[in-house]
Amino acid sequence: MIKAISVKKPILICLAIILVASFLLSYQGVISSASTPKPSFTVAIDAGHGGIDGGTVGVQTGKDENFLNLEYSLYLKELLSSYNIGVVMTRTTLNGLYNPFSENKKLDDMAKRKEIVKQSGAEILLSIHMNSFPLSSSRGAQVFFKDGDTKSQVLAESIQTVFQQTLPFARASTSIGDYYMLNEFDIPSVIVECGYLSNPEEEALLVQDEYKALVCGSIFVGLLKFLAN
Numbered sequence: 001m002i003k004a005i006s007v008k009k010p011i012l013i014c015l016a017i018i019l020v021a022s023f024l025l026s027y028q029g030v031i032s033s034a035s036t037p038k039p040s041f042t043v044a045i046d047a048g049h050g051g052i053d054g055g056t057v058g059v060q061t062g063k064d065e066n067f068l069n070l071e072y073s074l075y076l077k078e079l080l081s082s083y084n085i086g087v088v089m090t091r092t093t094l095n096g097l098y099n100p101f102s103e104n105k106k107l108d109d110m111a112k113r114k115e116i117v118k119q120s121g122a123e124i125l126l127s128i129h130m131n132s133f134p135l136s137s138s139r140g141a142q143v144f145f146k147d148g149d150t151k152s153q154v155l156a157e158s159i160q161t162v163f164q165q166t167l168p169f170a171r172a173s174t175s176i177g178d179y180y181m182l183n184e185f186d187i188p189s190v191i192v193e194c195g196y197l198s199n200p201e202e203e204a205l206l207v208q209d210e211y212k213a214l215v216c217g218s219i220f221v222g223l224l225k226f227l228a229n
Contacts, residue, residue, distance in 0.1 A: 042086035043223070044122035046113055046181060047073035048129040048191075051096025053106060056132035058197040061207055065130040065197065066094055068206060072194060073128045076216040083220075088120035110180045117185065124155065124226075125189035126219065127181045130206065132198040139199040140169040141215065144177030144191040151188040154229070159192065159222030166218045169195070169202055188226070192219060 047069040049055035055065025070091070077087045090113040091097055097112035098105035117125055131142070143160045145152040156174040163170035182189050194215050195202045205211040 042088055042120055042122040043080055044088050044090065044117040044120055044125045045073045045077055045080075046090040046117070046125060046127040048127055048181075049096075050091050050094060050109065051098065051105075053096060053109070056130060056197050058203045058207070059136065060200050060203055063197075063207060065132075068130050068194075068197075069128050070094060072212055072216060075212055076126070076128070076219060079216055079220050080223075086122075088116065088122055090116050110184075113181065114184050123187055124223070125181070125185055125187055126223070127179075127189070127191045129191055129193050131193040131196045133196060134198070136198055136200065139196045139202040140171040141167050141195050142171040142193050143174045144179065144182065144193065145174060146182040146189065147176045147178070149182070149189075152182070152190055155188045155223070155226045156190045158226040158229075159190065159219055162218045162222040162225070166214060167195075168205075169199075 047066075049064075049066040049069060051066075053066070055069065057064045058068075070093075073089065074092070077089060080087050096105065096109050097116075098108040102108040131138075141160075141163045143156040143163070145156040153174070160170070160174045164172070177191055179191055182191060195206045197203045197206065206215075
């Protein structure tokens with residue numbers, strides 16, 4: 001199965017983009033019903049890492065996670081905004097959110113993200129990341145949620161299901177994650193690992209604009225399916 005996917009990947013990606021587009025058309029009513037009661041319905045999009053914390057680095061292109069997370073997050077923002085869903089971004093540049101004089105810049109950065117999301121009144125949090133693993137064969141988009149958080153689990157599974165339908169290397173299931181950006185919020189919150197920069201084949205996809213559109217479209221469709229339920 002995986003071998004066949006790798007051989008015909010360009011064709012499959014085109015078909016997957018068409019599938020995502022059809023999903024979007026199918027969920028037009030969901031968008032309207034979700035936004036009508038709350039015109040200011042807001043999704044917080046968190047582009048992981050930033051500044052001195054570049055995250056993982058692509059094994060071939062050398063592009064760091066900071067850059068790609070921001071690219072994907074900005075694309076997702078435009079997609080949600082075009083469907084009249086409110087969006088708040090934790091960051092919109094490559095800079096971190098920490099005080100440059102802070103002794104613990106990582107913790108300071110996380111605290112600033114928390115403050116932005118909570119003050120925005122967002123109803124959902126999507127934190128965008130790229131993955132890495134010492135074993136280069138590891139690959140596949142996967143969504144993480146906090147243990148025991150039922151609503152976040154449903155959101156994660158909704159996005160993961162679409163990933164399995166549209167992405168060539170999507171993981172078979174979601175996973176529990178013990179992360180600051182999951183533990184600090186009462187709203188449905190997930191971390192979306194879009195793929196592995198440590199896998200050369202998947203990295204080659206992740207840096208393509210077409211694949212970025214496919215991943216972000218899949219996240220959006222998963223979000224709509226969650227809102228429908």
